[in-house]
Structure formats: C-alpha cells, structure tokens
Amino acid sequence: LSSSSPTEIGDTGDSVIVQQVREGVWSVKAAGTDIGGNADSFGFFDTEHSGDVSATLHLEKLVRRNNDSKGGLMMRASRAVDAPHVSLLVTAKDGITMFSRATIGGDTVSKNVGVWHEDMELRLVKTGNSVECAYKHSSAPDWYVIGTATAELDSAAVFHVGQAVSSADHGEHSQLTSGVVDVQPAL
Numbered sequence: 001l002s003s004s005s006p007t008e009i010g011d012t013g014d015s016v017i018v019q020q021v022r023e024g025v026w027s028v029k030a031a032g033t034d035i036g037g038n039a040d041s042f043g044f045f046d047t048e049h050s051g052d053v054s055a056t057l058h059l060e061k062l063v064r065r066n067n068d069s070k071g072g073l074m075m076r077a078s079r080a081v082d083a084p085h086v087s088l089l090v091t092a093k094d095g096i097t098m099f100s101r102a103t104i105g106g107d108t109v110s111k112n113v114g115v116w117h118e119d120m121e122l123r124l125v126k127t128g129n130s131v132e133c134a135y136k137h138s139s140a141p142d143w144y145v146i147g148t149a150t151a152e153l154d155s156a157a158v159f160h161v162g163q164a165v166s167s168a169d170h171g172e173h174s175q176l177t178s179g180v181v182d183v184q185p186a187l
Contacts, residue, residue, distance in 0.1 A: 004018075004045055004046065004047050004162065004180075005045070005046065005047075006018045006028070006030075006043065006044070006045045007043070007044045007045075007046065007079055008030075008032070008042075008043060008044075009032070009040050009041065009042050009043070009044050009079055009080075009081055010032065010033075010039060010040055010041035010042070010081040011041055011170070012030060012031040012032035012033075012041050012042065012043060012166075012170070012171070013031045013032070013170040013171030013172070014030075014031040014171050014172075014173065016028065016029070016030045016043035016044070016045065016165075017029040017030075017173070018045050021177060024179055024180060025060065025177065025178070025179055026045070026163070026177070026178060026179070026180060027175055027176070027177050028043060028045045028071070028163045028165050028175070028176045028177075028178070029043070029165070029173040029174070029175045029176075030042060030043020030044075030165035030166065030167065030173060030174065030176075031043065031166075031167045031169065031170060031171050031172055031173050031174075032165075032166040032167060032168075032170070033166065033168060033169070033170050034068070034166055034168055035070060035074075035085075035087060035089065035099060035108070035164060035166050036099065036108040036110070037107065037108055038082055038101070038105050038106060038107055038108070039081040039082045039105075040081055040082075040083075040085075040166075041081070041166065041170070042164055042165060042166035043164070043165045043166070044074065044076070044079070044160070044162055044163070044164050044165075045162045045163045046074075046076070046160040046161060046162025046163075047160070047161060047162060047181070047183070048158040048159070048160055049158060049159060049160075049161050049183055050157060050158050050159070051185065051186075052126055052127050052128070052185065052186035053125075053126050053161065053183050053184065053185060053186050054123065054124070054125045054126075054183070054184050054185070054186045054187070055073060055075065055123065055124045055125075055126075055161045055181055055182065055183045055184075056073075056121060056122070056123045056181070056182045057072065057073040057121070057122045057123075057163065057178055057179065057181050057182075058119075058120075058121055058138060058178055058179035059071075059072060059073075059090065059118075059119075059120045059121070059122055059176070059177075059178045060118060060119060060177040060178055060179075061118045061119075061176075061177050062090050062165075062174065062175070062176050062177075063174060063175040063176075063177075064091075064092050064167075064174050065167035065168060065169045065172050065173065065174045066092070066167075066168055066169060067091070067092040067093040068091065068092075068093060068168035069091065069092065069165075069166065069167050069168045069169075069174040070089040070090060070091040070097070070164075070165070070166050070168070070174075071089060071090060071163065071164065071165040071166070071174060071176035072087060072088050072089035072090050072096075072122050072163070072164060072176070073087065073088050073089075073122040073123075073124055073161075073162075073163065073164070073181065074086070074087040074088075074089075074124075074160075074161070074162060074163075074164040075087070075124050075126055075131055075151075075153060075159060075160070075161050076153075076159060076160045076161075077104075077151065077152055077153050077155060077156060077159050077160075078156060078159075078160070079160065080104070082101075082104055082105040082106075083101070083104065084100075084101050084102060084103055084104060084106070084151040084152040084153060084155075085099070085100065085101050085151060085153075086098070086099070086100045086124060086126075086131035086133065086149045086151050086153075087099040087100070087124075087164060088122045088123070088124060088133045088134075088135060088146070089164065090116055090120070091112075091116075092116075094110075094112035094114065095112055095113055095114040095115045095116040096112065096113050096114075096115050096116060096120070096122075096135050096146070097110050097111065097112035097113075098110065098111045098112075098133040098146045098147055098149060100131075100149035100150070100151055101151060102149075102150055102151050102152065103151075103152055104152070109149075111146060111147055113135075113144075113146055115135075117137055119137065119138045119139075120135055120136070120137060120138065121135060121136050121137075121138055121143075122134075122135050123135065123143060124161075125186055126153060126186060127186055128154060129150050129151060129152055129153055129154050130148055130149075130150050131148065131149050131150075131151065131153070132145060132147075132148045133145070133146045133147060133148070133149065134146065161181055161183055162181055163176055163178060163181065
C-alpha cells in the first residue's frame with residue numbers, strides 16, 4: 001500500500017488540490033473535462049492496492065461546477081487516461097452513477113439510479129476483475145447494490161483506489177468533501 005497522492009489524469013487544465021478539512025475529512029478540488037468515453041480528464045487522490053478489496057467512501061458533499069461535474073469513488077488499473085476502471089460517482093444530472101471501462105481504451109458504460117443526497121456512503125467490492133457497486137445514505141442500515149461491472153484491474157501488480165473528481169470544465173474546479181477511502185481485504 002502506498003500513501004495517498006493527488007494526480008491529474010489527462011489534461012485537466014489545473015492541479016489537484018487536497019486539503020484536510022477536519023480530522024478524517026478531506027477536500028479534493030479538481031478540474032478536468034470528463035470521466036467517460038475512451039479517455040478521461042479528472043483529478044484523482046488515490047492509493048495503490050493489490051488483490052481482492054472492499055473500498056468505502058463517506059461522501060459528505062460535491063460542490064459542482066455544472067450539471068456534468070462528478071465525484072466519488074474509483075478503482076482504476078493505472079493512471080493512464082484510457083485505463084480500465086469501475087467508479088461510483090455522483091453527478092447533478094444523473095445522481096449516483098456506476099461507470100466502467102472494461103479494457104484499455106474501451107468505451108465507458110454507465111448505469112444511474114437518479115438518487116443523490118449529501119452524506120452518502122459509496123462502496124466498491126473487487127473480486128478478481130469483477131467489482132460490485134453499492135451505496136446507502138449514511139444513516140441507513142442497508143446497502144443498495146446498483147450492479148456489478150467487469151474491468152481488467154488485475155492485469156498489473158497493483159491498481160489504484162481513491163477519490164475521483166471532474167468539473168466537466170477544463171481548468172475550473174469542482175470540490176468533493178469526504179472521509180478517507182477505507183480499503184479492507186474483501187471477505
């Protein structure tokens with residue numbers, strides 16, 4: 001496991017800014033044009049992992065630049081712009097949405113549930129190259145599973161897990177406020 005580091009994936013037009021807001025809560029400000037298609041442009045605050053893991057993120061809020069801004073939790077094969085990934089992101093337009101790119105340079109597919117409230121828990125559970133995506137309101141006892149996506153995450157020795165933010169506006173920031181990503185071995 002490496003320490004967290006902010007990274008620009010693709011040409012975002014500005015640096016990722018990460019600040020601790022209070023104990024256990026972080027602000028990630030990032031620009032970028034999108035997470036989607038066959039290449040991405042966003043800010044990523046991530047750590048490296050290997051094997052089967054469960055990652056959970058407490059998302060307090062997302063300050064959006066526009067309706068296409070998005071932020072949330074991502075598992076990604078590498079920091080390349082066209083890397084395979086599975087993400088559970090919040091957008092103003094579509095609410096909580098599962099995004100995935102199965103192969104290097106492949107198209108990104110999405111499935112949204114149209115639900116969005118501040119103070120949400122997002123969870124990705126990786127088993128091999130299969131990732132289950134689930135969410136719940138922080139005060140709710142039960143997880144709602146959106147679905148499972150397949151992406152080539154095990155092709156390298158390590159993959160990346162962290163907060164992803166795209167403002168959908170080159171050079172202009174959106175801001176994700178969340179807890180740290182809690183990554184545990186998958187059971």
